[in-house]
Amino acid sequence: MAIKKIIFITFSFTFICNVNAQIDFCTGIFGDPIFTEDFGNGTNDESLPSGNTTYIFATGTPNDGAYKVSSNTNYFDWFDTEDHTPNDTNGRMLIVNADTNPGEFFKMEISGLCENTIYGFSTWIINLKPFNLAGCGGNGVGIPINIRFEIWDSTDTNLLASGNTGNILNTLTPEWLEYGLVFKSLPEQTSVILKMINNEAGGCGNDFAIDDIWFRSCGDSVPIVDSQNNTAFFMCEGDTPYSTTLRAIPDSSIFSEHFYQWQESRDGVNWVDIPGETRDTFVTPILTNQVFYRTKVVENLTNLLNSSCNTLSDVFEFGIARTPVAPVINRNLSLCDNALEPLEVKVANGVTVNWYDAPTGGNLILANSTSFNANVTGTYYAEAVNVRGGCRSVSRTAIQFRSFETPIVTDETLEICENSSVTLNANTNIPTATYRWNTGQVSERITVSLPGTYTVDVTNIGCTVTKTIEVIQVDNPIVDNIQSNGNSIIVNLSNSGNYLYALDGSTFQPNNTFLNLRGGEYTIYVKHQDCDEVVTAKYIHFYIPKFFTPNNDGVNDWFDLKGIELFSTSSVSIFNRYGKLLKSSKNAAFSWDGTFKGQQLPSDDYWYVITINEQKLTGHFTLKR
Template identity: 30%
Template sequence: MRRGFKFISIVFVSLLIRFNVTAQLCQGSLGDPIVNITFGSGANPGNSLSAATTAYQYFSNDCPSDGFYIVRNSTSGCFGDSWHSLSVDHTGNGNGYFMLVNSSFEPSAFYVDRVKGLCGNTTYEFAAWVVNVLKQSACNGMGIKPNLTFSIEKIDGTILQSYNSGDIPSQSVPLWQQFGFFFTTPASVSDVVLRIFNNAIGGCGNDLALDDITFRACGPKIIPFITSNPSTTAVVCQGNARSFTFTCNVSAGFNNPVFQWQQNSNNGTWTDIAGATTTNLTKNFAANVAVGNYNFRMTASEYGNSASLQCRVVADPLTVQVVTNPLPNTTNSGPTCENTQLLLTTTDGNQYAWTGVNNFSATGSMVAINSIQQNQAGKYFVLVTNSNGCTHLDSTVVKVNPLPTAVVNFSSATICTGDNIQVKSSGGVSYAWLPASALSSDNVADPVASPIITTQYVVTVTNQFACVDTASVLVTVNEKPTANAGPDKTIIKGRSILLQGTATGQSLEYSWLPPVYIDNAQLLQPLVNPPADMNYILTVTSANGCGTATDIMHVFVFKDIFIPKAFSPNGDGLNDTWKIPALAAFPAFELSVFNRFGQVVFQNKNTNLPWDGRYKGVPVPAGVYVYAIDLKKFPGILKGSVLIIR
């Protein structure tokens, strides 16, 4: 491609596509490549051609000009992005080199190489991979297309075979195409010359990459198979002795064919098997054969050429894979306790078949046995199968420990407030009580409980196997009774009054002493009407055995309402206040005292406080004062006067 050309750049995603042009390639079986020119691998740029020759000049950077070439593992954005960007070689190797060519203006050979060591009278396949690196949009869509002639020549220049690729069109993405043909060497020829000639002229286009040039012997089609095996690979589990018969069907092509079986291990070097010279091969695999891939293939050649590997064609390999058996790690989560979950686990497979005690069966790498019992203890087996179909029988022993039986000395009890009770448990070697509050100890078998409210205690009993059981004790707390006979009362003789006794506790019984002048001595608040002052004693008894409580009150009995006519508030300690005790029998009374001007100088409602002869803290003058007392009940309003003497 001429550097001076300007192009409209269209960006394509760099893809790597391979396409075989099979019309001229070998249709039979091929030998190993006797020539395999990959141009090597490494960092950019690669070295110039050393064995092959070319009229082109080596270019050390990307994007060579017309008549130049470069060896690289990638190319990108050349000439205004008119070339495809190649990030890997034909095989997809990111470090693999390919030859990148910008063709010269005149048609010429850009690759010439001498191929040595061929066998006479042998058919070979020549093949090479080529990609047109010019984008379809470049050169206004009129880019010059590479047109290659591949020729195989004798050393003197006599052409043995040639092949023309025709115009190699540009593609929307990089398209690697394989071109090739087969040729037959004369009896005396062992060296030939490979010449790749570009028939197109230079200019805008005619740019290409070349990779993976091979020469391989071509012969009859050899079809291999393993007797009684559906594929070309057989699998043997280690430890199992097996025997396999390998067979090849060979089409016509050799006049006097010679066969030779070869083998390698783990893709190592192929070596001939002594005496294995027919189309059948039987191999025995002992039980102790090492794990690995054992490959076998048959080679074929014309009689007289069989000693040279370069003259042979080979069948596709047949493989015996000796694979490892599963090596499971089978365990269980025990020892465990009765009524708990136990897990069986194993590894190193993709199928698992468990068997065990009491006709147990299950599948899976992890199996749960819920609420396990002692009669389920014993040996459990698992057949582990891996992805290769190899098996291993493993086992694990399950141990199930018994549970303790938590025993308590009683399930429920009742105490009174302030009392205590000893709770006892047995059946294990250690004990834990909850809640721990109000216990003398929470980790002994027989603590003393002193709860102040009703409490349910739960004890966890543990045996020597660390298995546990629980039991509970309900301690009901009843309050001890309290008694309050209420405030002292005042009545007028002949009248009755309601006592205001109160009590606390449960299941209480009440009684008053003496049981006289009382409507019901078993009521908490009875009516009484004693004829004279009397003490009443309230007794509160707990019917659930939490004792008794007593209290006393006094009933004051007045024959009438006595109202003093005078008092002397002079501080001598005698008659210093005006007090009417009987008013206590009339809790709703209202009392008012007026001076001679009708002004209220003292008031008393409900409290029956005495008057000290003051008004607003100042002593009132001596003299007569008028009072009015509204008793709010019979006999109604009382009026009169009181004399203050100073």
């Protein structure tokens, strides 16, 4: 059940006074209720007294033009909801299914009023038909609720106030809404007549419930202050007894005149008039014990003695505040400098805490808090203070706070050469720090020879952080194959990286090709540029020249097949273009000077048949003179 805001109704007065232009709810203070109607409680349905309605009492389902006083609204497709009265088990409400013709559906005389007095009227209304787009022929909204309230004098001839609710539409969930009027009783008038009129016709919609009708006197808001403008005063134990002048300050929002009767109470519940104190001020006696003061306020003196006619000011309380016990320490606190945890103390209810930097005097560093976030190592002092009276504890409670430096670490990624090691460093500059690696070692630095993820917990007096070092292995080169391309040697690897190559083991180059090499056996050296380990491979470099120039100039004077003698089996045969065998060799080094039987052969192309380890190679080369 949802309880919604008060909705104020425009109304008119038949009298002229300082509130004849008021168009909203009472803006001042209400007196005690002179009339309430919550329709009682119980599971049995009841009817209204004779004369209160022209509608038909329904013993079952309330159809158009019918009503019932019931705790049950589970009819048709209405909300099945509780009444408005709080904590009212099986509370009843007035349930109305509007008649097909607009008109009055409720009338009640309210007695016990005072003449020339401003009153407030209020009631709560709920639209019982839920919003449903499929309902009421697809309209969904149906006929809205619209009720007019009228306040008449006891003769039913003078309209004192009236107003309309406006349309109260369907909602998705039950919502009670409050509506009200303000009116002023006429001279010699002690009763009024309340009327409720349905402005809309019945049909699909216009089904509602009403609950909690009340009438109360309405007057100015009247604060009470002492000579220091306090609205309450609490004296600490042992202070000098206190006396002051209290003053009533009406806001004149309702009354044009004010008459007073001051009252006193020892418990704030039972009040007695103070004889002769009828002005807007009151001088208290010497106060040494708890006491409450207030004043009745009326606009007409004749209403002062009638509780149905007067309103009441705010209450001024005087009390004796006990000296609070010093705060109780939870614990001294030691924290890492990146942790967030406050110093805390405990005090009794009604007591707050002020924090200082000294046991007496000193500087106030935080007020009105039982906790304090310290950020500097030291001792802090908590003082208990009564919320009422501001009485302070005799002593302050000392609390020690220590802040320890949290190690600062940075995660790393390191490379390690294959078959080597690397030193891992926690890298902290805190002499008191301790270390624990996931390897079990406890030094600041460790040496590892395997790739992987390494962590170290760095602790400084309880403040622990974790550093992670990822070690990645740099693999040694893996020679896939070595090839001869003409007089060049090409080294191919099966893995990739920043590798260097050499033929002498010392002069390394990043290029994997060696140019202009004579045939023969070579040792190939390969290493990673960042590592020391060298991988070697033996290779016989053999190639067949495409030409030679036997002119005794020292360059290409011979057709040499360097390195062929290094193979386990080999044979070479040289032919002219006519197929004549000119020179041959087997399992030996081979070199030809371009002669046959001591005679120089002419420039021409010559053919070769070379067999190495049973692999046959054929082709031709050129002799140039």
